[in-house]
Amino acid sequence: MTIAETYALLSRITAYPEKKERLHAGSEAISRHLQEQSLPCTLAPFAAFIAPLNLAAIQEDYVATFDFSPTVALYLGHHLHGDNRKKALYLIRIREEFRRYAFTPSGNELPDHLPLLLEFLAYLAQHEGAEVRRAFIAECVVPGMERLIAGFDRRKSSPWQPVLEASRLICLTDVTIPRR
Numbered sequence: 001m002t003i004a005e006t007y008a009l010l011s012r013i014t015a016y017p018e019k020k021e022r023l024h025a026g027s028e029a030i031s032r033h034l035q036e037q038s039l040p041c042t043l044a045p046f047a048a049f050i051a052p053l054n055l056a057a058i059q060e061d062y063v064a065t066f067d068f069s070p071t072v073a074l075y076l077g078h079h080l081h082g083d084n085r086k087k088a089l090y091l092i093r094i095r096e097e098f099r100r101y102a103f104t105p106s107g108n109e110l111p112d113h114l115p116l117l118l119e120f121l122a123y124l125a126q127h128e129g130a131e132v133r134r135a136f137i138a139e140c141v142v143p144g145m146e147r148l149i150a151g152f153d154r155r156k157s158s159p160w161q162p163v164l165e166a167s168r169l170i171c172l173t174d175v176t177i178p179r180r
Contacts, residue, residue: 001029001032001033002125003125003174004122004123004125004126005122006030006033006122006170007118007119007121007122007125007170008118008119008122009026009029009030010026010030010118010163010166010167010170011115011116011118011119011121011122012026012115013026013027013030013163014074014114014115014118014163014164014167015115016059016062016063017055017058017059017062018055019055020050020053020054020055020058023050023058024047024050024051027043027046027047027050027163028047030043030163030166030170031043031044031047033170034166034169034170037170037173039166039169039170039173040169041162041165041166041169042162043162043163043166044162045159045162046159046160046162046163048159049061049159050159061159061160062160065158065160066160069151071151071152072148072151072152072158072160073148074113074114074115074148075110075112075113075114076090076112076113076114076117076140076141076143076144076145076147076148077090077091077110077112077144078112079144079147079148079151080143080144080147090112090140091110091111091112093140094111094112094117094140095111097120097136097140098111098120101123101124101127101128101132102127103120103123103124105119105120106119112144114144114145114148114164114167117140117141118167120136121133121136121137121141121171124136130174133174134174134175137171137174137175138175141171142168142171142172142175145164145167145168145171146168148164149161149164149165149168152164
């Protein structure tokens with residue numbers, strides 16, 4: 001699986017669930033990728049969580065987890081800057097990066113929404129050099145992901161946490177791949 005495909009799958013399984021089959025297939029593919037890369041993360045708890053549930057129950061848990069709990073909201077700017085001028089500058093910077101690389105976001109989420117950022121990383125992997133993607137990850141994605149995942153430490157465990165941890169590890173691995 002290419003890095004572009006990996007980021008596209010991560011984008012789909014971190015976004016609001018629209019199809020249970022997509023979540024299941026995406027988590028299996030990401031699990032294989034994690035094993036191939038020898039990354040210390042498993043999506044087994046997530047797969048076990050979604051297996052017996054119908055789509056409506058999965059959607060309900062997604063909303064309860066990410067929309068009703070600010071400590072684990074999927075908006076990275078919130079975790080980095082709260083609600084102040086620095087957050088606005090962060091959002092503007094991301095939008096400028098979208099424009100610079102001719103990326104048209106799908107949907108109407110704010111630019112710091114994690115699934116949208118993962119979609120952008122997939123786009124960069126297809127259309128730009130690795131250095132552009134890696135710099136964006138290091139500067140704009142990983143710091144917010146670190147704080148987002150730390151939010152799970154302050155609440156009960158969640159089956160979504162391994163998905164976010166896998167996303168973080170894949171981003172970190174991408175950034176630290178030796179340059180030639």
